Amino acid sequence: MKTSVESLDPVKVKLTVEVEPKRVKQAFDRAARELAKQVSLPGFRPGKAPRRLLEQRFGEGVIAQTAMENSLSDYYVEALRSEEIDAVAQPEVDVETFDEAEGCTFTATIEVRPSFDPPAHDGISVTFPEWDVDDEDVDEQLEQLRERFAEVDEVERAAQDGDLATLDLRVEVEGSELESARVEDALYEIGSQGVTPKLDEELVGKSAGDEFSYEDALPEEYPEHGGEQATFFVTVKDVREKTLPELDDDFAQTASGFDTLDELKRDLRNSLLRRRVEQAQHELRGRILEAYLARVDVPLPPSMVEADKQGRIHQLEHQAERFGIEVDQLFAMEETSREEFEANAQTQAEETVKAQLVLDALSSTLELDLQPGDIDQEIVRHAQSNGVSPQEIARVIQxxxxxxxxxxxxxxxxxxxxxxxxxxxxxxxxxxxxxxxxLLDDPDATEAGDTPDAEGERSDAEVADTPDAAAAEVDTEAAADEDADGARS
Structure with missing residues (x-):
């Protein structure tokens, strides 16, 4: 076999392959034997019919076509290895000759990874994102906790802002009722603006047994008739007053395992601080990676970008299918359009492919080693992010x-x-x-032989595994994740 490569552009090459007649004749002979097994000719055992009779039965072209289909991919793969071509998509193949006497000559136009030297990864300077927690943040957490332990009692008076009301609600658009909007015995907090702002205004002053209607626009994100004017029919079944507990030591003991309010506040502060620091560490990784990727321009193979983009679109379609709605309804709920989504998907795909190419190039220079537990940890990470078992992820990967x-x-x-x-x-x-x-192992405890708990063993790399990690991390397991998602649903 003879091969030659011509560079067409930074991400595309033209591979020319010449295969000697002897190998092509062997391919023809194998094809003839294969066809012979599929037919029964009088006077011959199965698989023993001579080639000339097969040619009379099927025509010479069928044997040639079968030979080419069975051997061309082998020739192509062999040529790729010989020329050390890193193909990223199926080639465009043009067969010039495929003949027993003349051999085989074909060309393949192939998209390839670009060849470039990754930039140095040192010398990046960044500022750690905001991470501190103040008293107002703690007070907000306390108020949320008070809401959870609030006492709710039915009252005989008119409704006020902050009260709860049990409602029946139905909605009509141009005289036709929206069945999907009908609710009964819904507990609604007045002032929450959970339906439309006007509902909260109308409820103030109403009492149990009152019925009323009002005109307002449906929320833009509503799947049906979003943003259109509608008539809302409301029945108030009861009014309930919410009483928040006093912030004292008794509340701390009721709401938590702490004896005093100060201990509860300290725990809330530490929990919130941990989340803030984790978020900041994740954001920091994103900033550092972004700064590194900005050091190099890389030509992107169009097929890699398109595959990533289509994967994002398919994921959205699958999400809509799980919700039982049309994709356009999902766009409305997300307050976007198909055009905007596809434009964003294109940009994200380009960023992802660039990151993959640059990180792969740098990885090859760093002599990184896989540890025995790395694959297991990665499988667990994907399982946790998809809400399935590690065994399910391992099955999909296999x-x-x-x-x-x-x-x-x-x-x-x-x-x-x-x-x-x-x-x-x-x-x-x-x-x-x-x-x-x-968030960091205590070296003194480690030296003493103590084993940090699982929570404390979280590294910077693990901190990045949050729902927003796609902005900074590059995940090539989208296919496995999608199949695991399908198994879950």
Missing amino acids: QQGSLPALVGDILRRKTIDAIVASAQVEGGPSDEVLIELG
């Missing part, structure tokens, strides 16, 4: 043969860790604060 993609995902994560570790970060919590919050 079924799809996507273990190499999973390994690539792990190596990219480790590469991001290396970029983050080399960055100069200004500000942020001290090690003492991180240890206290359980």
Whole structure:
């Protein structure tokens, strides 16, 4: 076999392959034997019919076509390996010759990964995002806790702002009732603006047994007739007063396992602080990765971008199917349009593909090693994000043969860790604060032989595994995640 490669552009090459006649004749002979097994000719045992009779029966073209279909992909793969071509999509193949006497000559136009040197990953300087917690933040948490432990009692007076009311509600648009909007015995908090703002205004002053109607626009995100004028018919069944508990030690004991209000406040502050720090660490990783990727321009293979974009569109369609609604209704709920979504999907796909290419290039220079537990941890991570068992994710990976993609995902994560570790970060919590919050192992405890609890073993890499991680991390397991999502639903 002879091969040659011509570069057409940074992400496309033309591969020319010449296969000697001897190998092509072998392909013809194999094709003839294959066809012979499929027919029964008088006077010959199955599979033993001579080739000339097969040619008379099927025509020479059928044998040639079968030979080409059975062998061309093998020739192509062999040529890829010989030329060390990293193809990212199916090729466009043009067969010039496929003949026993002349051999085979074909060309393949192939999209490939661009060849480039990744930039150095040191020298990045960033500021740690805002992470502190003030008294107002703690007070807000306390108020939410008070709401959870509020006492609710039915009253005989007219409704006031902040009261709860049990309602029956139906909606008509142009005289036709919206069945999907009908509710009965719904407990509604006056002032929450949970239906339309005008409902809250109308409810103030109403008493149990009152019936009324009003005109207002349906919320824009409503699946049917969103934004259109409608008539709302309301029946008030009862009015309930909500009484919040006093903020004292008794409340702390009732609402938590703490003896005093100060202890409860301290715990709320630490819990909120931990979440803030985790969010800030995640945002920090995103800033560092963004700064690194900005150091290089990389030509993107169109097929990789399109595949990522279509994956996002398919995911949205699957989401709409799970909700039992049309995709356009989901767009309305998200306050966007198909055009806007596809434009955003295109941008996100380009960013994702660029990150994959750059991180893969850098990974190959860092000599990263996979540890024995890395694959198991990654499977658990995907299982947690999809709400299924690790065994289900492992089954999908095995079924799809996507273990190499999973390994690539792990190596990219480790590469991001290396970029983050080399960055100069200004500000942020001290090690003492991180240890206290359980976000950093205590070296003294480790030396003493203590084993940190699972909560405290969360590294920077793990912090990035939040729902918004797509902005900073690159995940190549979308296919496995989608199938796991389907198994869950």
